[in-house]
Amino acid sequence: MRIQSIELENFRQYRGKVLVELGCDQKKNINVIQGVNGAGKTNMLNAIEWCLYDKEGYLEKYSGKKQPIINDAELKELKEGEKATAKVTLRLIDSGGRQTVFERQISARRDKDGITFDGESEAHAYMRIKQDMVELTEREFTVNRILPYGVRSFFFFDGERLDEFFKEEKSSVVRDAILDVSQLSLLEKAIEHLERTISSMRGKIKGDSPKIEDIQEAIREVEGGRENYRQQKRNKEEELSGIRAQLSEIGEKLMGSNEPLVRELQRRRETLSARLKELDETLQDNETETSDRVVERGPAIYATDAIRFALQQIDVRAKKGDIPPKIRETFIRELLDKGECICGTKIRHDSVPRKRIMGLLERAKISEIYEEMVELKYALDPMLKAAGSFTKEQDRLRAEIAGLQRQKSEAQTEQREIETRLKGINVEEITNLEFTRKALEKNEDELIGRIGILGEKIENATRKLQELERELAKELSRSERFKIANQRLELGGDTLTVLARAKEKLVDETRATIEKKTEDYFLNLIWKKDTYADIKIDDDYNISVINRIGSECLGTLSAGERQVLALSFLAALREVSGFDAPVVIDTPLGRISKEPRENIAELLPNFLEHTQVTLFMTDEEYTSQVRTKLAQRIGREYELIYDEERSQTQVKTLG
Amino acid sequence: MSRLESVSGRILNEIASQTRNKAVRHLATEILRFEMENWKKERVHFTEHFEQLISQACPEDQRRDDSS
Numbered sequence: 136m137r138i139q140s141i142e143l144e145n146f147r148q149y150r151g152k153v154l155v156e157l158g159c160d161q162k163k164n165i166n167v168i169q170g171v172n173g174a175g176k177t178n179m180l181n182a183i184e185w186c187l188y189d190k191e192g193y194l195e196k197y198s199g200k201k202q203p204i205i206n207d208a209e210l211k212e213l214k215e216g217e218k219a220t221a222k223v224t225l226r227l228i229d230s231g232g233r234q235t236v237f238e239r240q241i242s243a244r245r246d247k248d249g250i251t252f253d254g255e256s257e258a259h260a261y262m263r264i265k266q267d268m269v270e271l272t273e274r275e276f277t278v279n280r281i282l283p284y285g286v287r288s289f290f291f292f293d294g295e296r297l298d299e300f301f302k303e304e305k306s307s308v309v310r311d312a313i314l315d316v317s318q319l320s321l322l323e324k325a326i327e328h329l330e331r332t333i334s335s336m337r338g339k340i341k342g343d344s345p346k347i348e349d350i351q352e353a354i355r356e357v358e359g360g361r362e363n364y365r366q367q368k369r370n371k372e373e374e375l376s377g378i379r380a381q382l383s384e385i386g387e388k389l390m391g392s393n394e395p396l397v398r399e400l401q402r403r404r405e406t407l408s409a410r411l412k413e414l415d416e417t418l419q420d421n422e423t424e425t426s427d428r429v430v431e432r433g434p435a436i437y438a439t440d441a442i443r444f445a446l447q448q449i450d451v452r453a454k455k456g457d458i459p460p461k462i463r464e465t466f467i468r469e470l471l472d473k474g475e476c477i478c479g480t481k482i483r484h485d486s487v488p489r490k491r492i493m494g495l496l497e498r499a500k501i502s503e504i505y506e507e508m509v510e511l512k513y514a515l516d517p518m519l520k521a522a523g524s525f526t527k528e529q530d531r532l533r534a535e536i537a538g539l540q541r542q543k544s545e546a547q548t549e550q551r552e553i554e555t556r557l558k559g560i561n562v563e564e565i566t567n568l569e570f571t572r573k574a575l576e577k578n579e580d581e582l583i584g585r586i587g588i589l590g591e592k593i594e595n596a597t598r599k600l601q602e603l604e605r606e607l608a609k610e611l612s613r614s615e616r617f618k619i620a621n622q623r624l625e626l627g628g629d630t631l632t633v634l635a636r637a638k639e640k641l642v643d644e645t646r647a648t649i650e651k652k653t654e655d656y657f658l659n660l661i662w663k664k665d666t667y668a669d670i671k672i673d674d675d676y677n678i679s680v681i682n683r684i685g686s687e688c689l690g691t692l693s694a695g696e697r698q699v700l701a702l703s704f705l706a707a708l709r710e711v712s713g714f715d716a717p718v719v720i721d722t723p724l725g726r727i728s729k730e731p732r733e734n735i736a737e738l739l740p741n742f743l744e745h746t747q748v749t750l751f752m753t754d755e756e757y758t759s760q761v762r763t764k765l766a767q768r769i770g771r772e773y774e775l776i777y778d779e780e781r782s783q784t785q786v787k788t789l790g
Numbered sequence: 791m792s793r794l795e796s797v798s799g800r801i802l803n804e805i806a807s808q809t810r811n812k813a814v815r816h817l818a819t820e821i822l823r824f825e826m827e828n829w830k831k832e833r834v835h836f837t838e839h840f841e842q843l844i845s846q847a848c849p850e851d852q853r854r855d856d857s858s
Binding site for chain 2: 318319321322324325328329331332335336619622623626627629630633634636637640641
């Protein structure tokens with residue numbers, strides 16, 4: 136899908152009709168709209184969003200407040216009884232050449248009391264069928280098929296805000312983006328709604344025994360408690376996110392300090408933080424392994440003497456020749472059934488041979504035990520060996536843990552030294568920032584602990600709830616009257632389990648795909664090819680950038696590098712989303728310094744190959760070098776010129 | 791099939807691989823269809839609709855409907 140044209144009429148600084156036709160050629164997939172700050176670039180992006188969704192996501196970029204959509208001068212010149220209208224028309228074309236047109240307009244009238252704006256805008260959508268434009272009755276449905284509002288921010292975005300994605304406190308943004316783009320938020324909603332439906336159905340059952348009512352009451356109580364814990368946990372997580380945002384801001388202030396020593400100490404501290412995070416993870420893995428091994432091998436260790444004794448007994452029997460057994464019960468029974476020995480002697484009833492063979496049968500029963508002893512030996516031998524090597528392996532793990540703890544303690548000591556040195560710097564702002572940071576870190580630790588406790592309470596409540604649900608189902612199954620209700624609850628519960636399992640699996644798969652694609656894009660785009668090796672998205676949706684020596688270094692990326700990471704992440708999300716929509720980026724190179732800017736400009740067309748990309752760039756971004764790098768791929772090129780005298784923007788075609 | 795439909799198809803395929811129970815598959819699919827139609831709507835009245843879907847998918851209900 137490509138944008139053929141954007142037509143603006145009295146939309147903010149665009150007075151009268153302004154038509155911008157974009158290039159739709161696959162090989163020349165880049166369109167550039169250049170203009171100084173305030174010329175109307177962001178408002179053109181707003182116009183696209185407003186036309187499609189009746190929303191303007193980028194409105195507060197500079198002004199911080201909402202301005203009227205209709206052009207100021209038009210409104211001022213409006214005479215009593217007259218009407219002014221702002222209108223945006225967006226023409227899109229798909230790969231099969233089918234054209235869809237979206238329109239939205241809003242009006243205002245002047246009467247004797249002043250100007251009155253329409254409460255709601257008016258929107259239409261048309262599709263070209265042969266020569267005719269046919270109005271589409273389900274406009275919203277058509278928009279959602281092209282690009283739903285929930286995923287539009289991965290297609291239309293502000294380059295200057297891109298790096299916000301990867302600040303530490305933004306893991307929830309990454310999570311939501313992944314869930315939205317892969318439509319897994321659908322599954323999440325379905326699970327939440329089904330859970331509530333089942334709870335409501337359960338509540339409606341009017342029991343004929345006090346026991347059923349008691350269980351229902353207990354379920355309500357546990358459900359209420361769990362919801363309360365969930366709410367508390369959400370609040371705490373939000374609080375934690377706020378604290379992390381403040382910590383990140385302090386970090387940035389220290390990194391941007393005029394004092395070189397402050398910058399150096401902060402950089403070192405960030406490296407140490409990343410190292411500590413890694414050490415904690417490895418420590419946790421080792422500690423889990425240690426306790427798992429105790430659980431797994433504990434029984435064998437406690438039973439070592441018994442195992443050794445059993446093996447000795449087996450050896451004694453083996454030496455005596457009892458093991459392996461010479462007589463098998465099944466073989467003797469076969470002879471008796473057949474009535475003939477292998478030597479040809481007939482085994483008749485009450486005959487001597489029969490009595491002899493029956494005697495062997497008694498001995499064969501003991502042989503069965505010997506046979507089991509052989510099997511037992513095969514099972515006991517490895518257990519004894521594992522128990523023997525347990526101490527050695529545990530000692531190795533303990534030594535490893537001690538080493539990691541030593542490294543952790545050294546890193547923590549160095550962090551404390553950095554803190555003392557920063558507090559000692561004779562600049563009031565730095566000292567204050569350090570004190571605030573320390574207090575925030577304390578709060579952060581407390582909140583992490585509280586969130587952990589709440590998580591445990593939620594898990595316990597869920598377990599209790601499952602127990603009660605089973606109990607209720609058992610009670611209901613006793614009465615014919617509740618047969619249907621019980622089956623419905625069971626069906627709802629089974630469906631809930633299936634949806635939850637599907638979600639878990641798809642979330643993991645999607646995260647792994649996005650991780651891989653982000654890494655491919657990032658390593659392809661980044662100019663420091665020898666520095667970075669890997670991108671990771673963990674279970675909590677934190678993104679890590681791993682350097683060639685294996686350390687995490689997201690915190691030390693420059694603003695430009697973070698922007699490249701964000702561009703890579705967005706490209707990965709776009710690919711996974713399955714939506715073939717155009718990309719519009721406002722100030723794509725705003726935060727990137729000269730040399731990397733040219734590198735990105737050179738790679739950008741290939742990086743979003745086969746996608747129509749419209750770039751709104753300031754004159755500072757769109758340097759002659761950037762233009763040269765993009766030249767081969769530019770479809771259309773415009774300059775927005777703001778005429779201050781007439782308070783309106785004009786569009787000039789370049790190239 | 792558009793790429794978008796194939797994304798939804800991925801969810802439905804995963805559900806199908808999780809269970810062989812036809813009633814569960816049918817109910818899960820219908821619930822997802824409802825969520826797709828109401829995606830991003832702020833207020834969605836789902837309880838009654840879901841109860842109806844459960845009743846329609848429940849084998850015991852179907853047996854009763856057939857015999858009546």
